[in-house]
Structure formats: structure tokens, C-alpha cells
Amino acid sequence: MKKIFYLLLLLLFANNINAQLRAFNDIFPNLDQNTKALAFKEFGYMKSSQKTSGFIIMGNEQISKLDPQIVNNVLQMKPGFLVESIMVLNENYGAVSLLDIYNALGNINDLRGRGYNSATNKKPVPLFVEASRIISNKQTTAIPDPAPAKTLPENETVYIKLKNVTFGNIYYRGEMSLIQNSLRYTLTNFRNISYFFIPIVKEEKFIAQLYFEPIQEGVLVYSIAGADISYFVASIIDIDSAISKRLNVIITWAIDGIKKSR
Numbered sequence: 412m413k414k415i416f417y418l419l420l421l422l423l424f425a426n427n428i429n430a431q432l433r434a435f436n437d438i439f440p441n442l443d444q445n446t447k448a449l450a451f452k453e454f455g456y457m458k459s460s461q462k463t464s465g466f467i468i469m470g471n472e473q474i475s476k477l478d479p480q481i482v483n484n485v486l487q488m489k490p491g492f493l494v495e496s497i498m499v500l501n502e503n504y505g506a507v508s509l510l511d512i513y514n515a516l517g518n519i520n521d522l523r524g525r526g527y528n529s530a531t532n533k534k535p536v537p538l539f540v541e542a543s544r545i546i547s548n549k550q551t552t553a554i555p556d557p558a559p560a561k562t563l564p565e566n567e568t569v570y571i572k573l574k575n576v577t578f579g580n581i582y583y584r585g586e587m588s589l590i591q592n593s594l595r596y597t598l599t600n601f602r603n604i605s606y607f608f609i610p611i612v613k614e615e616k617f618i619a620q621l622y623f624e625p626i627q628e629g630v631l632v633y634s635i636a637g638a639d640i641s642y643f644v645a646s647i648i649d650i651d652s653a654i655s656k657r658l659n660v661i662i663t664w665a666i667d668g669i670k671k672s673r
Contacts, residue, residue: 431592433476434627435499441474446497455498455632455662459655461645466493470633478590481620482635484597488618490637492650494658500666501629507669509594512623512630514559515668516587516596519544519571522664527656538660541574548584548601559672565589570601577653578604578611593624598661606648612638619658621665630669634662 439447446469449456460466469475470482485493500507522542526535543553547570564587571583582602588595598619604612619636636658640650 432625432627433592435631438477438624438626438631439469439475439497442469450497451499451501451628455496457494457496457655457659459492459494459651461492461651466495468493468495468635469497470495470635477622477633478593478595481595481622481633485618485620485635485637488616488637488639490618490639491645492638492640492654494634494636494655496632496634496658496662498632498662498666499626499629500632500669502627503629507625507630507672509589509592509623509625510560510563511669511672512594512665513563513587515665515672516585517560517569518556518664518668519569520556521668522573522660525660525664527660536576538575538656539573540576541572543572545570545572545582548582551582563589571598578606593622596621596623596665609644611644611648611650612640616640617654619661621661623665632662632666634658 435447435450442450446456456469458466468482470477472479519542522539524537525539526537544556545551545553551570551572553572566589567587569585569587571585573581573583575581581604582600583598584601586597586599588597598617598621600612600614600617602614603610604617616639617636618638620634622631622633624631624633636654638650638654644650
């Protein structure tokens with residue numbers, strides 16, 4: 412009899428935890444069915460635009476119930492280029508905690524060698540040939556990734572160095588913060604991104620916001636990235652494609668890390 416009582420108590424506790432999780436439709440009540448269907452597919456929904464004035468942002472306050480800061484932190488930079496992505500990692504991978512997500516984002520070294528399928532070369536091309544955590548924005552000495560954490564910090568800042576075959580070394584500041592039952596990760600370049608010594612993106616002019624929330628259907632991965640780039644530079648380099656590829660590789664890296672943690 413006592414065993415039955417404890418079993419019922421455990422089931423009740425589990426149901427209460429699940430009830431606290433939002434559903435996808437709670438977060439995106441006004442999302443069109445087409446975009447919603449794409450969000451649940453393997454590669455999710457992704458859209459980019461070179462003119463932000465005519466770009467409909469699915470994460471804005473009129474369409475979603477996301478924290479407005481997520482989108483506003485990008486828009487306040489007044490970017491000329493935007494990329495937005497919505498993806499759901501389904502429940503088939505089991506329950507995912509914010510600690511699992513945090514530890515996945517800590518594996519900076521796993522970004523090395525990740526790439527995209529090149530239409531020009533007709534084969535996969537690595538986007539980042541090197542990837543490492545560094546000491547600070549002043550000291551760029553590489554340091555190893557830490558062991559998986561057992562407790563989740565409320566806030567954390569890390570510094571990252573990624574080497575790209577086109578743009579050379581790129582330096583990012585990664586800022587993690589907890590928002591209720593979600594985790595926000597912000598990537599900002601703290602040095603110029605250059606092409607043959609020509610600054611393409613000046614420091615603090617690229618920002619990517621990644622938002623993770625365990626939901627009833629699995630894990631919501633929402634992201635938006637923006638860059639302030641001159642139209643002259645954009646006329647000689649396909650910035651739209653460059654930003655989309657980078658955001659896609661970073662999202663895939665995070666999702667693969669979450670899957671490995673299960």
C-alpha cells in the first residue's frame with residue numbers, strides 16, 4: 412500500500428513539472444501554420460534579409476510571447492542584415508534540462524571543423540578550422556573547455572576565438588543568462604571581422620541571440636542575428652549567406668551538444 416502511495420505521489424509530481432512547461436503554441440500563438448510546420452522539421456525555419464525594414468520578425472511581440480529583449484537587443488544596433496531561426500528539438504531525445512543546454516554551449520572546441528555544403532565546391536567545407544575558449548578580451552591565449560558543470564550559474568561570460576578560412580581569426584564574447592525556465596546566450600564580436608585586412612564588421616557590430624526553452628514538445632531553439640555592414644562591403648561579399656551559414660553552424664553545434672548529453 413505504501414509503495415502505491417509513493418508511486419502516485421511521484422506521478423503527481425511529474426505531471427506538475429510538465430504542466431509548468433509552455434507549449435509551442437503558448438510561445439507563438441500568432442505564428443502562421445507554414446512557419447510552424449517548418450519549425451518542427453529537421454532543419455527548422457530560417458529566413459534572412461538584407462533590408463531589415465521589410466523583414467517580418469516572428470519573435471516580435473505581435474507574433475510571439477518571447478521576452479522582447481531577445482529581439483530588441485539585436486534591433487537596437489540598427490542592423491542592415493538580419494537572420495532569424497526557429498527550431499524544435501523534439502521530445503524523442505528525452506527530457507532536457509537547462510544544465511544540459513549550458514554544458515552543450517560550453518564545448519567550444521566542438522565548433523572546430525563544422526561547416527556547410529558548398530554549392531561552389533560541391534562538397535562540405537569547414538567554416539571554423541580552429542575553435543577555442545580564450546582567457547579574456549585582452550588575453551587571447553587558448554584555454555581548455557571546462558568539465559561538465561553540476562550546477563547552473565545565473566550568469567556567465569566567456570571569450571571565444573574562431574578561425575575562418577575567409578575572415579581569419581574572429582573573436583566573440585559569449586554571455587549566458589537565465590530567464591525563468593529558459594537560457595539566453597548572446598554572441599558579440601569584440602574585435603573587427605576583416606577580409607584581407609579590410610574591416611567587414613566593426614567590433615560590437617555583430618550580435619546573435621540564441622534562446623533555449625524546454626517546452627512540452629521538446630526544446631525550443633529560437634535565434635536572431637544581426638550585423639551592421641556598409642552597403643559597399645555588401646556589394647562585394649555575400650554577407651546574407653555568410654551570416655546565415657554562421658548562425659546555422661552555431662545552432663547545429665548547440666543542438667548536437669544537447670543530443671550528446673542525453
